[in-house]
Amino acid sequence: MSTPSEVDREDLRFAEPDNPYLAQPDGDFADVDDLDAETAASEAALLRAAIREHDYRYYARNDPLIADRTYDALFTRLEALEDAFDLDADDSPTRRVGGGTLDELDTVEHAAPMLSIDQSGEADDVREFDERVRRALDRDGGGDVDVEYSCEPKFDGLSVEVVYEDGRYVQAATRGDGREGDDVTEQVRTIRSVPERLGGDPPETLAVRGEVFIPRDAFQAHNRERVEAGEEPFANPRNAAAGTLRQLDLDAVAERPLDCFFYDVLAWDDGAARDDDGLAPSHPDTHLAELDALRSFGLHVNDRAELAGDVEAAIDYRDRLGAEREELNFEIDGVVIKVNDRATCERLGTKSRSYRWAFAYKFPARxxxxxxxxxxxxxxxxxxxxxxxxxxxxxxxxxxxxxxxxxxxxxxxxxxxxxxxxxxxxxxxxxxxxxxxxxxxxxxxxxxxxxxxxACGSDVERDGPLAFCPNGLACPAQAERAVVHYASRGGLDIEGLGEESVEQLREAGLVGTLPDLYRLRERRDELVELEGWGETSADNLIREVEASREPELAAFLAALGIHEVGGATARNLARHFGTFEAVRTADEAALQRVDDIGETVARTVRDFFETEQNARVIDDLLDHVDPQPDDTEAGDALDGLTFVFTGSLSTSRSVAQDLVEAHGANATSSVSGNTDYLVAGDSPGTSKREDAAANDVPELDEDAFAELLDEHGIEWPPEDEG
Known part of the structure; x- marks a missing residue:
């Protein structure tokens, strides 16, 4: 840090102009033992405010007021005061030093979905994105829609959500599956560029998306320290940042030089009614204005964002930034191009997994x-x-x-x-x-x-450019992976059967194919003798396996690992046919009568069951497992109706689909002239809404959906979903 000649007092966010610990602070402190409690508390309050201001100036403004050694002296003084006089403060800067160990990482739900971004390294794909945006906005078909884009670096770190309530830091979570992620509140708290308290005038609730990373120079310095200490250096900054953030030892987290850039608003609630576009009154009108607002609150925002008047200017931005890539002190792998106007973004909406208003233009691979x-x-x-x-x-x-x-x-x-x-x-x-x-x-x-x-010596079969082993579940390599999938959460959720344990059981000759799982009870003594096992762990595994002998039909179908048959398709098959034998013997025509199953999936299912090797393994498996018939009582309250769901509801869409199907309706994935209702939750997809309008399909929000169900005597949300 360099020391400026004076403080720009009009731009202070966290400290009063007369705070003695801003510019040129006196480092000659009185002895702690000579202070009384009241004096110590007053000095600590001034130090906290000044340190917050220094963090803001250093990270958010890139305009430090004091030198590093002076900052360290202020920080050390605050620690001494808090320790000597027991001056606890939840949002004190000293809480960043870590301390303690967490038992595990809990899972928390995001304030708003953290979706992915469509991406490509080809300029033509960026132009196609621009054309899609302009077509979606060209309601009258005039073809003269102009769109401005914000452009910024695509950081190569770990994406996180950070939530502030009334300006105070309350939670941080990894992206996870986009709906919920790991709770890393205490880990992110150690990052100096993430303020405990916001300055300026933030909304009552602010959820922001950021990227945790390690600066290049800090990464090299930290690796040097690790080597000198006899430890293995990290391979690259991204992996080091991701691994650090999931550490349970907070002291280890605090020791590593993590930083964070904030670049998106996930939720902005100022307590007032939203406008027609779903934005709060104080929400900035553009993405670049959002970044300015985040910077004014004291959040660390990268200064390389620019406005592009059209898509060609956005492409030029990527090329210019790519030429400077190696000179930056942080890793990037491309640029992100976003529609700058926030109301327009709201109108464009989202797809199931990505935003319609953003595109990542990647750099060429190294x-x-x-x-x-x-x-x-x-x-x-x-x-x-x-x-x-x-x-x-x-x-x-x-x-x-x-x-x-x-x-x-x-x-x-x-x-x-x-x-x-x-x-x-x-x-x-x-x-x-x-x-x-x-x-x-x-x-x-x-x-x-x-x-x-x-793996098995079977003659290889070719399908276009691809090669396959036709031996199915009888092939040892396929069988091993089939066992892992069978036991996974997407299958029968048999705890204790991950990749390593399945490989160990295979090498020991205990599990070669799926039916062997159910013979482990007879081979318990051999299981106990394996390295890393014992009587307790062996009994736990056997108990888990035994509990899976009567699985639900849908879960069993998903567990078999049939290509293209995931949980949703397995549920549709189970409900349509009712029994495993009916599914197993159905021809392609019968399979295509199942919701959302077309010619390709039907042929895949049929081929799986007709493969001789698979048939032998399944016959053996059925000697041990009895898939329970799907006896879902389908009511008739919604008989004949077809629903399509889009956006986020107060509970998962799969629950809504299951509910309407349980009462006689159909739930499909796309809107057509046969659709009766489109149910649109938060952040609905634009294409489904456009299809609904084109086919005169009524659109219901969640409240209207609940009213419709109530008219038919159906509770929403279902009682067991809260």
């Missing part, structure tokens, strides 16, 4: 040259064979890469790659390593893809 040491072929759960190049380890963009996908046999032929070749490796999206090209061929011909499955 490349490095290395040698292919070997090629191995992996067998996936569905039987797909994927060739993987084992490489002489090379650093690509801060990550040590020792393996890269070759995708499929046709890709190998196209590249002309073989063992020993020098190849250029890239990280697609700066994440997934791939072989981009052969730089120096040291072989006579490309790698010869095997004709037989490396």
């Amino acid at each position: 490349h490095e040259v290395t040698t292919v040491e070997d090629v191995v072929v992996q067998v996936g759960r569905t039987g797909r064979l994927t060739p993987v190049a084992l490489l002489d380890p090379v650093d690509v963009g801060g990550v040590t890469v020792s393996r890269a996908t070759l995708h499929n046999p046709d890709e190998i032929a196209s590249l002309g790659v073989n063992v020993g070749d020098r190849v250029r490796v890239k990280r697609a999206g700066d994440v997934i390593p791939q072989v981009a090209e052969v730089v120096e061929s040291r072989s006579d011909r490309p790698y010869e893809f095997p004709d037989e499955c490396p």
Whole structure:
């Protein structure tokens, strides 16, 4: 930090102009033992206010008032006062130093969904995004819609939500699945650029999205310290930040140089009624104005955001920032282009997983040259064979890469790659390593893809560019992955059967296929003898397995791991056919009569059950497992009606779909002329609303939906959903 000649007193956010600890503070403090309690409390209050101001000036304004050593002296003095006079304060800056250990990371719901952003590295895809935006806004078909975009760096860190109530920090959570994430309130509290208390005039409730990262210079310095202490250095800043934020040891978190940029408003509630666009009266009109507001509250906002008058200016921004990428003190992997006008964003709405008003224009993947040491072929759960190049380890963009996908046999032929070749490796999206090209061929011909499955020896079958093992659940590699899926939360949720434990059981000869799980009871003594196991853990696993012998039909169908059959499709199959045998023997025509099942999925289901090897394993499995018939009593209160749901309801959409189907209605995923009602919750999808308008389908908000159900004697939300 440098020391300015004077303080810009008109811009103070956290301290009064006469605070003695702002510019040129006197570091000659009176001895703590000579102070009385009242004097100590007064001095501590001034120090807290001054330290908050210094944090704001350093992070939000990039305009420090004092030198680092002076800041450290003020901080140390505050710690001494609080310790000597027991001056506890929940939002004191000293709480950032960590202390204590958490038992686990709880799960918390986000104030608003944290959706993903569509992305591409191609300029034409950015232009297509612009065309989609303008088409959606061109209601009268005039074709003269102009859109301004805000452009900012796409930070390469860990996305978090931070919530403030009445200007005070109350919660932080990782993105998780977008609806809920891990509670990292105490970990984020240690980050100096995240204020405990906001300045300025924030709304009553403010939820902001930020990116936790480690600056490049701080990362290098911290790695140097780790090496000097005999510890392994971190591979790259992103992984270090993500791992740190999930640490349960708060002292370890506080020791690492985390920072955070804030770049989006998730929720803004000032207690007043919202306008027609769903915005609070005090909510800024544009995204860039939002960033200015966040900065005025004391939040750390990156200063590289710019306004682009059209999509070509946005593309130019990305190119300019890409040229400066290596000079920045933080990692970025592209830029984010957003419709600048907030009301327009609200009108555009969202898709199920992403925003319609934002697009990420990625940088080209980083490349490095290395040698292919070997090629191995992996067998996936569905039987797909994927060739993987084992490489002489090379650093690509801060990550040590020792393996890269070759995708499929046709890709190998196209590249002309073989063992020993020098190849250029890239990280697609700066994440997934791939072989981009052969730089120096040291072989006579490309790698010869095997004709037989490396796991079971079955003849390989080809489907276009892809290769598959047809042996299904009888293939050891597919069987192992099938067991992992069968026991996962998406299957029968058998606790204690993760990838490592399943691999261990397979290597010990205890579990080769799904039915072997139900023979573990007879082999308990062998299970107890395995490394890391014992009588208690063995009995717990056996108890979990035994409890899964009579699964619900939908859960059993999902657990089998049929390609394209997830939880929702499994529920539809169970309700339509009622029994496992009916599903198993249904032909493609019958399968296509199930809601949301088309020709491709029907053929996939039929092929799965007709494969001889799968049939043998399932016959064996049914000797141990009795899938319970789906006897859901479908009422007739909503008989003949068809609903489509969009947006976020007060409970999950799947609950709403289950409820209307339980009373005789259909719940489909798309709007058509056969749809009776579109139920739109918060942040509804624009396309479904447009389709509803085009087909004269009535649109209901959640209150109107509840009234409709009440008219038919149905409670909303269901009683067991609160």
